[in-house]
Amino acid sequence: MGIRGIPGIIAASIGLAALLSTSGCAAQPAAPEPSVSATPAEAAAEGLVSGPALAEAEQRLRTTLYLMGMDQPDIGAVARDLVTARELEAGTIELIGVEEGEGQGDGAELGAVQLRVLPLASSAEQVAVCFSVTYNRYRDTGSEQIACDAGALRIEPPVNTSTVLVVPADATEAAIAVLDALPVSPPAAAEIAAALDAAVTQPSGELEAAYPADVVVEGDSIGVAFGRTDDCALIARVDGVAQPVHVASISLQEGELGCFGSTAITTPPRTH
Secondary structure, rough: HHHHHHHHEEEEEEEHHHHHHHHOOOOOOOOOEOOOOOOHHHHHHHHHHHHHHHHHHHHHHHHHHHHHOOOOOOOOHHHHHOOHHHHHOOOOOOOEEEEEEOOOOOOOOOEEEEEEEOOOOOOOOOOOEEEHHHOOOOOEEEEEEEOOOOOOOOOOOOOOOOOOOEEOOEEEEHHHHHHOOOOOOOOOOOHHHHHHHHHOOOOOOOOOOEOOEEEEEEOEEEEEEEEEEEEEEEEEOOOOEEEEOOOOHHHHHOOOOOOOOOHHHHHOOOOO
């Protein structure tokens, strides 16, 4: 290789290193946007904070956001997750606002939460700093300082009103009774599923609903499943005998057999 080719290689290496240093291997929380004010006087005129107090608040906010979970269905779920963070539980960071977004889809904005970072006893400046943090489904997408409203009160996150699916308590017993009553040549899977859904006891918990039965018919064999991954009831009728089916929990995970009617009739039945 000639000497003239070395500068190009060095430049490419520098560019690659810069790309790797900025992209990273995983999505990181977005750092709060720096204040748009050029001077402390301008920041104060806008009701904003600058200097060491802002730097400390930003660092504490970044730490809190970094520890939060991802993959949330809505901004209410984000807020409910945030209030379990150490500083919010301790009351040194407060939730003061929740704004619903209008976006749809995985990358769309869920909305924003407003947080007030209170000074610690050890803080050099005893001043609160407020931020608005926007989120999509997977992470926070940006943070900016906002003026703290003196009348803003700490609020509780929105109550979760989502329906929670659960496996009926009598799923196995009800399914065995239904399967035993079917003829040797079973009807269509949809008909069996309807009979199963009508036979199980509906959960009584607030906002709870029973998982619908997943049914597979292969010849004279019938496989039934209620639930998903970590909570799954499997029942099969093979050779005219209906009984529960037990599989290793790892087999129920995504990418494996899963909690489906097909799993019940492709797995050798075990009663323990």
